[in-house]
Amino acid sequence: AQSVTQLGSHVSVSEGALVLLRCNYSSSVPPYLFWYVQYPNQGLQLLLKYTTGATLVKGINGFEAEFKKSETSFHLTKPSAHMSDAAEYFCAVSASSYGGATNKLIFGTGTLLAVQP
Amino acid sequence: SQTIHQWPATLVQPVGSPLSLECTVEGTSNPNLYWYRQAAGRGLQLLFYSVGIGQISSEVPQNLSASRPQDRQFILSSKKLLLSDSGFYLCACQRGPATNEKLFFGSGTQLSVL
Numbered sequence: 001a002q003s004v005t006q007l008g009s010h011v012s013v014s015e016g017a018l019v020l021l022r023c024n025y026s027s028s029v030p031p032y033l034f035w036y037v038q039y040p041n042q043g044l045q046l047l048l049k050y051t052t053g054a055t056l057v058k059g060i061n062g063f064e065a066e067f068k069k070s071e072t073s074f075h076l077t078k079p080s081a082h083m084s085d086a087a088e089y090f091c092a093v094s095a096s097s098y099g100g101a102t103n104k105l106i107f108g109t110g111t112l113l114a115v116q117p
Numbered sequence: 118s119q120t121i122h123q124w125p126a127t128l129v130q131p132v133g134s135p136l137s138l139e140c141t142v143e144g145t146s147n148p149n150l151y152w153y154r155q156a157a158g159r160g161l162q163l164l165f166y167s168v169g170i171g172q173i174s175s176e177v178p179q180n181l182s183a184s185r186p187q188d189r190q191f192i193l194s195s196k197k198l199l200l201s202d203s204g205f206y207l208c209a210c211q212r213g214p215a216t217n218e219k220l221f222f223g224s225g226t227q228l229s230v231l
Contacts, residue, residue, distance in 0.1 A: 006160075034219065044161075044207070046219040090161060104176070105151070105211075105220055109160035 002027045002093045006108035014116050019063075019078040021111045023091030026072065033074040034092040034105070035065055044090070050074065061085070086115045119144040123208045123223030130230055136181075136195040138226050140208030143189070150191040151209040151220065152183055161207070167191060203230045 007022040025031055035047040048059025055067040061084075065076045074091060091108040120143040130136060142148055152164040163176045165183035173183050180199050184192045191208060208223040 036220075043224050044220075044222040049219060092161075104163060104166060105209075106163060107153070107161035 002031065002104070002106045004091050004093050004106055004108035006091050006111050008111055009109065010112050010114070012114040012116060013081045015083055016080050019076070019081045019085065019113065021076040021089050021091075021113065023065075023074045023076065023108060024072055025074060025091070025093045027093055032094045033065070033067060034094075035059065035063070035074075035076050036090045036092060036107075037087050038090070038110075039087045047076070047089070081113075081115045083115050083117065086113055088112045119148065119210050119212070119221045121208055121210050121221055121223035123226060125226060126224065127227045128229070130198050130228065132200055132230055133197045136193070136198050136202070136228070138193040138206055138208075138228075140191045140193075140223055141189055142191075142210045145189075145210065145212055147188060149211040150185065151211070152191065152193050153207045153209060155205040155207060155225075164206075165193070198230045200230050203228055 003026045005024045011021060013019055033050040036044045037047045038044045047063055048057045048065055050057045050067045056064060058064045063076055063078045065074050067074050076089060088110050090110045092105050094105045122141045124139060150167045153161045154164055155161050164181060165173055165175055167173050167185045170185055170188055173185060180202060181193060181195050206226045206228060209220040211220050212218045
């Protein structure tokens, strides 16, 4: 079974500062990992994902995340925060599957990012 | 790409009344379909998922049920709503069966049970 823990339900940074949103996962099989973002009054959209290959994954809007198997982590970062980055961010995990098994995308509880001017 | 239609956008229902939320998908065949509920402080909770017509798996014991009468139709129901059923419900679609495909989400239904 898979699970996700997001540390910090609220994170506040200053504009231009580093953004670091933490995500740790638990999975009994090699995981697929995702970050989704929900901007105010908008639906959820995919920010980036890790499936296989390079462990540093780049996403939209300058975000990136690094898969660290030894730490079971998939933290999301951005070097310089913009006001438009204010949103709720969700980390998610699913099981990698080679047999067409059903995917169950399990989400974390979310981190609300506030960006101060 | 897939398009998900979810309705209604908002719904206010009294306790004990029935519920039916509908989700339809365009742009793909044989998708995996999901119902999630988003509650404050609890993130996105997976309620049901379906890999095909008539195939429903329940993740959380509760007052709700789901059905998939057609390939691209997914319905969330309840016979008698509880106060605790209030929340924001999201339908999601994924090109099956690979599990590394991203989810596309509907616009959601805000359900208030009074």
